[in-house]
Amino acid sequence: MDKSFPLTGWGSLAVHGGHIQDPMYAHQVPIYASSTYVFDTAEQGMRRFSGEEEGYIYSRWGNPTMHEAEEKIAALETFGLNKEVKGILHASGMAAISTLMLATLKPGDKIITHFSLYGGTDELVTKILPGFGITAIIADLRDLQKASDLIQSDPAIRMMYLETPANPTIQCVDLDELSKLARSHGLLVACDNTFATPFLQQPFRYSIDFVVHSTTKFLNGHGTAIGGILLGSDIDFMKTKCTKVHRLLGGNANPFDAFLLIQGMKTLELRMERHCHNAMEVAKFLVAHPAVAKVNYTGLASHSDHHTAKKQMRHPGAMLSFELKEGLQGGIDFMNKLKMCVRTVSLGTCDTLLSHPASMTHYSVPKEEKEKYGITDGLIRMNVGIENLQDIINDLKQAAP
Numbered sequence: 001m002d003k004s005f006p007l008t009g010w011g012s013l014a015v016h017g018g019h020i021q022d023p024m025y026a027h028q029v030p031i032y033a034s035s036t037y038v039f040d041t042a043e044q045g046m047r048r049f050s051g052e053e054e055g056y057i058y059s060r061w062g063n064p065t066m067h068e069a070e071e072k073i074a075a076l077e078t079f080g081l082n083k084e085v086k087g088i089l090h091a092s093g094m095a096a097i098s099t100l101m102l103a104t105l106k107p108g109d110k111i112i113t114h115f116s117l118y119g120g121t122d123e124l125v126t127k128i129l130p131g132f133g134i135t136a137i138i139a140d141l142r143d144l145q146k147a148s149d150l151i152q153s154d155p156a157i158r159m160m161y162l163e164t165p166a167n168p169t170i171q172c173v174d175l176d177e178l179s180k181l182a183r184s185h186g187l188l189v190a191c192d193n194t195f196a197t198p199f200l201q202q203p204f205r206y207s208i209d210f211v212v213h214s215t216t217k218f219l220n221g222h223g224t225a226i227g228g229i230l231l232g233s234d235i236d237f238m239k240t241k242c243t244k245v246h247r248l249l250g251g252n253a254n255p256f257d258a259f260l261l262i263q264g265m266k267t268l269e270l271r272m273e274r275h276c277h278n279a280m281e282v283a284k285f286l287v288a289h290p291a292v293a294k295v296n297y298t299g300l301a302s303h304s305d306h307h308t309a310k311k312q313m314r315h316p317g318a319m320l321s322f323e324l325k326e327g328l329q330g331g332i333d334f335m336n337k338l339k340m341c342v343r344t345v346s347l348g349t350c351d352t353l354l355s356h357p358a359s360m361t362h363y364s365v366p367k368e369e370k371e372k373y374g375i376t377d378g379l380i381r382m383n384v385g386i387e388n389l390q391d392i393i394n395d396l397k398q399a400a401p
């Protein structure tokens with residue numbers, strides 16, 4: 001595409017963004033399955049290693065297929081913002097989050113974060129980072145006064161880490177207010193944008209310093225590859241410290257997964273529109289269902305975070321959860337009766353996925369601990385897919401008669 005041609009739509013950018021014309025004129029980006037890159041001369045090798053000349057050296061450090069994915073996501077996260085960010089593709093969302101933490105924090109530093117977080121991130125900050133002298137303050141960051149009091153009372157807090165909407169509760173925190181608060185105290189702010197995707201929400205709009213994704217989910221969209229990305233607005237810091245930590249930890253992506261991710265992202269806008277439309281209708285159906293005690297979906301005016309979601313998201317998203325009145329056994333029976341929707345724990349794929357935390361992911365977690373996070377025995381988490389709505393509803397109807 002001619003770079004001087006201004007794209008006016010997000011969907012066009014999702015198709016064309018980041019693409020570099022292949023020197024062999026392949027239409028699609030090739031899978032550069034090469035661990036190393038050759039130098040014309042020893043002097044060129046010297047220039048590449050010293051950074052004097054741009055170019056690939058070794059695929060743990062960078063690779064053309066991976067670079068195209070990085071550029072596409074960076075373009076989508078900043079569409080319409082007049083801002084430059086740099087992305088570094090990783091082997092997984094957790095690898096990207098690990099690079100972020102180890103590049104920005106040192107012993108004695110603290111992270112402040114909301115209590116609802118993806119389980120892996122929660123374990124990283126509560127079980128692994130303390131071994132390196134980095135600890136976490138976990139609070140309900142929807143309470144801005146409390147967040148402010150905590151930050152003021154502890155000068156060791158160095159970073160605010162947000163995830164909105166959060167896994168698994170779908171709770172939302174206010175990016176604008178929290179970012180302002182954090183910056184007024186000199187904190188770094190990071191946001192996990194996995195559930196929203198840059199189509200629904202752009203954290204860089206609120207001067208967030210770092211955005212992370214598990215690209216495994218909606219960005220890939222087809223459940224075909226694990227991946228992650230760390231994006232940052234301090235280009236110099238991204239090119240120096242973050243690049244160094246990424247290269248040395250070895251959590252690099254690979255060209256095949258990057259290729260799948262690039263193909264998936266081209267349809268992100270179309271998929272998200274259909275996901276979101278279906279999710280709203282499924283939420284309305286569940287609200288009226290006699291076997292359902294409660295529906296957690298920020299698109300419903302009854303949800304406590306409805307206004308926050310509305311303020312910062314284009315649509316409320318594809319994820320929801322609901323509580324069956326019949327508790328644990330009700331949840332197990334419901335899951336076993338599903339005929340089209342899929343029983344699995346991930347999210348972000350074209351097909352509708354359901355999980356029952358009490359019998360699956362949180363089976364061994366003590367009841368009081370689960371309930372603290374709103375995970376009741378009859379809770380079902382749902383990634384509403386892009387199938388025809390009536391088929392999703394028909395399956396739910398026959399599973400929860």
Ligand SMILES: Cc1ncc(COP(=O)(O)O)c(C=O)c1O
Nearest residue numbers: 092093094118167194214216227
């Ligand atoms: C919100 C969120 N962030 C991060 C991760 C970790 O991503 P990955 O599994 O790609 O390492 C997940 C995984 O489910 C997630 O849901």
